Amino acid sequence: MASDHGVYRIIEPMADRSSTNDPSPADGTIGDGATQHVGSFRYLLADDTWEWSDAVARMHGYEPGTVSPTTELLLQHKHPDDKEHIAVVLEAVRSVGKPFSSRHRIIDTAGQVKHVAVIGDRLLDEDGTLLGTSGFYLDLSDAFEEEVREGVDLAVNALAESRAVIEQAKGALMLVYCISAQHAFEVLAWRSQETNVKLRTLAEQLVADITSGPGTEAMSRAAFDHLLMTLHERVVGD
Template sequence: MDHVAPTSARAVESVVAGAPQRAGSFRFWFEGQRWEWSDEVAAVYGYAPGSTQPSTELLLAHKHPDDRALVARSIDAAVCAGEPFCGRHRVIDTSGRTHHVIVVADRMLDDRGLVVGTRGYLIDLSGALEENRQEVLDRTLPELVASRAVIEQAKGVLMVVYGINAEQAFRVLQWRSQETNVKLRTLAQRLVTEIPALGGGPASQRARFDHLLLTMHGDVVAAE
C-alpha cells in the first residue's frame, strides 16, 4: 500500500471545497407566477446576468421535452397547494447543452406568516469532480473513517430522495457546506440524525427533507 502523508479532516475538506460552485438561488411568488433568479441560475439557462426576466413560460421552454409536462404540473401543484416547487429535471440552455439539475426549496412567507411563494436553490449536477479531489477523498487516513462513514450515509439518503448518483449526492453536500461554512461531515451527521423524524407520504417527506437540507445548519452553528 502506498504511503499517505498525514492529513487532517480540515485539510481534506479544504481540498474538496475548491470545486466550482454550481448552485444559484431563486424566488417564485405564487400570485401572478412571478420569478426572480440569481446570476448563477441565469447562467445555467445560458443567459448573461440581467439580460432577461425569468417567467414560467421561459423556464418551461428550456426544459427537456421529456420533462416539460412534469415540471409544468409541479409548478401548478405548487401554486394550488401553496407548497414548495421542487424536483429533478433537465434544462437545455441557449447553446443547446443539457444540464441535469435538482431544485431544493422551502415555503416563502410574508410578514403575517402566510405562504406567498417558494424560494430555494437550483443545483447543476452536470459534470464530474476533478480526479485529484476524488482521490483525496478515497485515500484519507484511518482516523477519518468515521467521518467518511457518516458522509456515505448522508450521500445514500440524498441518492434515494433526489434520484441522483453518489458523485452528485456529494456535490449537494459540498454545496451546503460551502454555502453555510459548516464542516461537511458535521452537516452529514445532522442530516442522518434527523432523517428518522421525517414522516408523512412521499410528497410531504420531500418537502420536509428540502426544509431540513436548507435549515439544518442553523442548529449546527448554534451547537458549535
Template sequence: MGSYRYWFDDDVWEWSPEVAAMHGYQHGDVIPTTGLLRSHKHPEDRATFDALVDTMRSTRTHFSSRHRIVDTAGRVHSVAVLGRTFTYDGQVAGSEGYYLDLGVIVGDSVRTRVSSHVESFQRQRSSIEQAKGMLMLVYNIDEDQAFDLLRWRSQQENRKLRELCHDLVASAPVRVHLPESVRRDFDVVVLSPFDE
C-alpha cells in the first residue's frame, strides 16, 4: 500500500516510495507525470485511465480506480486506488489517497484484506480530521489553515502526519482543561436549533 497526491491545475503527481516501487522505481528516480503513469498502464486499461484523468480534471473529482500497472521489469500489478479530493486556499485542488497492490493479497480473503485497508485509511483520516477540527475551534482558523499547521508540525517533528494527529487527539483531553464557562457556552451552541 502506498499514497499519492495529484494537483489538478498544475497536472503534478506526488507518490510515496511504495507507489514508486509498484511502478519499478526507487523513490526519487523519476518525477511522476500523467504521461509516465499512462505509460505504465496495461494497454487494455489506458483508454479508461485517459478518460478518468480527463473527467477528474474537468469536474475536479477524486481519482479512484481499479486497473493494472506494468512495472519497469514488465510485471503486471493489479491495483485498486482509493481517493478523495483535498482543498487548498478554500478550493478543491486535487485528489489524494492510496494505491493497494492487489497482487500481494494472497488466499481467499481478498475482500477481507481490502476492507481492512479501507478501514485503516478511514481511521487514519479520522484522527487527521479530528485534529483539524480541534485547531479550527481553538484558534478560530479555517480547515486549510488547520491542515497547514498540522503539516508544519509534522515536518518540524519529523513524524508522519497521521501519527502526530493521533497523538494530538489522544493527549489534548488529558493536557487541556476547558473552564466550565466555555463548556456552558458550547452547550448553548450544541443545543440551539440550526437554521436550514
C-alpha cells in the first residue's frame, strides 16, 4: 500500500525475535530527552496493549508516564491522509502479530506534523509462542526534505568509497530508509544500547550481512528491516 507521503506494508513472517533478547521499550539516549529521534514500542497480543518508551511518548507530545497508549490513541495521532492505511496495518498486527514496516506522518498533541518510520518484528517467548510485535520509531521530522536528499547522496558516497565500518553501516541505513547521517547513527546507537552490544560490533555485523547477501539494492525492505532488528543474534563473542 502506498501514498504520496508513505509506504505501508505488512511483512510476511521471517525468522522471529525472541522476547529473551527484547526488553521493555527503551530509548537510544542521544543528547537530551527532547532531541531523541529513536524510541521503542511493543504490542502484546494477550491483553491487546501497547507500550511506548519515553522517546515515543515525547514524539506524540506526551510526557513519559502520563498516557497509556491504545490502538484508538495511535490512530488519533495519525495524519488524516495516512490514517486509513495505518488502520489496516494495525489490524493485522493486533489480529495475528504481523511484522510491518511503515513510513507515515503523525500529529502530536501540539498539532505539529512529524514524519516517522516505524519498524516492527514478531515477538516470541522462549518456547516460540507468539507474544506480539516489538520494534522502533524513528523521528524524521526535522529538516525532512533536505535530509532525504542529503541522506541518499551521502549514502552512495559512503558505500562507494569503502569508508570505516560504522560509516558503511550508516550508509546502508541512509540508503535503505532515506534518512540523514545523524539519524542513521542514532539508530545504530539505539540498537547498541538496547542489545548491550558495541556499536562498532553491530556495524561490522550489518556490513558483513550485506556483503555476504544480495546487497542493499537487491535486498527487499522487509529483509533489511529484519536484518537490522536481529543483528545482535548473529554477533559472536562481543
